[in-house]
Amino acid sequence: MAKASQQSHRKDEHVFLAEKFHDDDRRNDFDHVHFIHNSLPELDIDQVSIGTKLGNDALRSPFYINGMTGGSPRTGKINRQLAEIAALTGIPMASGSQTIALAEPDLADTFKVIRQYNPSGFVLGNIGAGHGVEDAKKAIAMIDANALEIHVNAAQEIVMPEGDREYHWLDNIDQIVHHVDVPIIVKEVGFGMSRESIQQLAEIGVKMIDVSGRGGTNFIKIENERRHEKDFGFMSAWGQSTVQSLLEAHSADTDAQIIASGGVRNPLDIVKSLRLGASAVGVSGEILHSLLHGDPTDTAAMIMSWLGQIQDLLLLLGARNLDELHTKDIYFDPELVNYLQQRDIHL
Numbered sequence: 609m610a611k612a613s614q615q616s617h618r619k620d621e622h623v624f625l626a627e628k629f630h631d632d633d634r635r636n637d638f639d640h641v642h643f644i645h646n647s648l649p650e651l652d653i654d655q656v657s658i659g660t661k662l663g664n665d666a667l668r669s670p671f672y673i674n675g676m677t678g679g680s681p682r683t684g685k686i687n688r689q690l691a692e693i694a695a696l697t698g699i700p701m702a703s704g705s706q707t708i709a710l711a712e713p714d715l716a717d718t719f720k721v722i723r724q725y726n727p728s729g730f731v732l733g734n735i736g737a738g739h740g741v742e743d744a745k746k747a748i749a750m751i752d753a754n755a756l757e758i759h760v761n762a763a764q765e766i767v768m769p770e771g772d773r774e775y776h777w778l779d780n781i782d783q784i785v786h787h788v789d790v791p792i793i794v795k796e797v798g799f800g801m802s803r804e805s806i807q808q809l810a811e812i813g814v815k816m817i818d819v820s821g822r823g824g825t826n827f828i829k830i831e832n833e834r835r836h837e838k839d840f841g842f843m844s845a846w847g848q849s850t851v852q853s854l855l856e857a858h859s860a861d862t863d864a865q866i867i868a869s870g871g872v873r874n875p876l877d878i879v880k881s882l883r884l885g886a887s888a889v890g891v892s893g894e895i896l897h898s899l900l901h902g903d904p905t906d907t908a909a910m911i912m913s914w915l916g917q918i919q920d921l922l923l924l925l926g927a928r929n930l931d932e933l934h935t936k937d938i939y940f941d942p943e944l945v946n947y948l949q950q951r952d953i954h955l
């Protein structure tokens with residue numbers, strides 16, 4: 609049985625607070641991106657494929673369950689349920705940070721369920737960027753991961769009551785990218801990435817980057833709520849939105865694959881992300897919310913309907929696949945045009 613350490617308790621608090629701050633009517637920058645409607649699609653649904661590729665891996669779904677849970681008995685149960693959902697729907701699933709199980713091995717079972725309940729699915733491990741090659745290999749082996757996420761979360765650590773103040777991460781990432789034999793995704797946790805950060809990662813050989821931007825789960829709000837003084841409220845709008853981050857990626861000089869996550873609420877947000885250059889899309893808060901309000905079969909049904917609706921949207925746009933989607937016209941509301949101008953981004 610897992611022991612209830614401070615870190616273990618923190619994982620439960622993250623789930624509780626993410627759900628407390630979840631807002632069904634939340635607006636974000638995806639609302640400032642619009643497709644031009646096409647009245648004559650000249651296609652039928654059987655001609656539309658929504659498959660994508662991450663590195664050399666072909667994925668039938670362009671979206672996946674992004675890293676959230678594990679590390680406590682309660683979040684171990686959520687991992688088991690998410691694994692069942694991933695197995696039922698065939699979409700990939702990332703683990704929450706496995707860092708805790710490296711320090712407290714008896715918590716490893718709360719992660720191992722991800723593989724036990726989804727033996728043939730595409731599964732991603734997850735560790736913090738403070739870890740080196742050996743820890744990365746242990747995290748991969750723990751769940752027989754097909755890929756590994758390395759999270760960079762400086763803004764979260766700043767506000768976390770027990771957070772780190774030493775952020776020297778590029779060397780670790782460099783070592784892992786060159787000495788681990790599964791694909792590596794470096795990801796933010798909801799604060800987005802600038803073209804400069806994307807470029808720095810690409811320069812050390814990172815081939816997949818999840819910009820995970822502002823607009824959904826907000827770890828500054830979550831960590832501030834855990835502080836006695838609640839004195840970091842002034843930072844609640846920190847970071848680039850997911851849309852801004854995807855635009856940043858356009859102006860980075862790299863061929864790294866870009867993944868979108870952060871504030872993805874529905875199939876249209878996914879299709880907008882794909883149109884803006886994402887190869888795949890991660891969803892966390894929305895899936896957690898669904899699971900906490902129903903049972904795993906309800907969440908699996910929601911995911912199946914999203915897959916169908918993504919296909920419907922491509923059909924409506926007259927796009928047979930994600931390559932053709934990239935050619936479809938979009939326009940932006942003034943706030944994003946302003947952002948593009950000030951950041952000197954040309955599409």
Ligand SMILES: Cc1cc2nc3c(=O)[nH]c(=O)nc-3n(C[C@H](O)[C@H](O)[C@H](O)COP(=O)(O)O)c2cc1C
Nearest residue numbers: 626675676704705759797820824825870871892893
């Ligand atoms: C309860 C919860 C726990 C999370 N834990 C992790 C984690 O351990 N590692 C990580 O890389 N990201 C973690 N995240 C961040 C998500 O992967 C994602 O980057 C972020 O929530 C933005 O996506 P969203 O708006 O769809 O939730 C967590 C998110 C939630 C909601």
